[in-house]
Amino acid sequence: MVEPTIPTVDLSPFLKENEHGNKKKAIETITKACSEYGFFQIVNHGVSLDLMKQAIELSKTFFDYSDEEKNKISPSSNAPLPAGYSRQPLHSPDKNEYLLVFPPGSNFNVYPKNPSKFREVLEELFVQMSKIGVVMENIINECLGLPPNFLKEFNHDRSWDFMAALRYFPASNDENVGITEHEDGNCITFVLQDEVGGLQVLRNEEWIPVVPAEGTIVVNVGDVIQVLSNKKFKSATHKVVRKGEKSRYSFVFFHNLNGEKWVEPLPQFTKEIGEAPKYRGFLYKEYQQLRLRNKTHPPSRPEDVIHISHYGIDT
């Protein structure tokens, strides 16, 4: 039996001028994946393989440093999210540590001095991931049948985008949670994982492993797209399961939204087609704050974790 997996989309037709040929197939695949469960992967996306490999290697070197060394870049406090080095609180079910960066040039950023090339590689990776963020947003715009550039204009400020380098510790004998089951709050997420594996996505109530493949980037739709489309596109449910012995390293790029934006189901998916909105509107930064609290003060009861259902309207 063939192992179930998520679809792979070749992004090259979208990166070249005047190439219409294979776009249709890609649009169909992405529309189907996003309507059902919100996950797919991309190849020929323009992010250099060499850069991806370098980033993973430098990340390994960085996270191997002592806590004292890593804590030198503890988060700057006034940022919308804690930029710099953080570790999940001890009582959190999530067992990972991470380095979070905003776009190169952002005043919030605190970069490690060592390894010496890390900053340059993080900045370059950010720029390249950001480019596919914009390309993918445009593709999703088309998949949703929105007017050209609608999402681009709605989400024109890139300063809230962020990227995390993550390290998941090896599993212990009795416990293997890397990140508990969740959906991402932002617009579109891109994951670059090493060869260890452990990312799983929920499809038809079945957990599907996203098998690592060199050069491949995993894409998932987040809550903002789910709300705007009134749940036409699904925010993907996923988790990371830790393996024994080895640490797992990944980079996650969040194509995000300015916190001052108001988010609510678009008329194209409600009034104009006679459907009731499934969410009430909210200020994006309020939701991002609530989600940050989930992380910094993990509720002891799973039902107290805030999800997008917090803004849900029962229909």
Ligand SMILES: O=C(O)CCC(=O)C(=O)O
């Ligand atoms: O590390 C990964 O593969 C996924 C991380 C993730 O789901 C997240 O940070 O939201």
Ligand SMILES: [Fe+2]
């Ligand atoms: Fe996630």
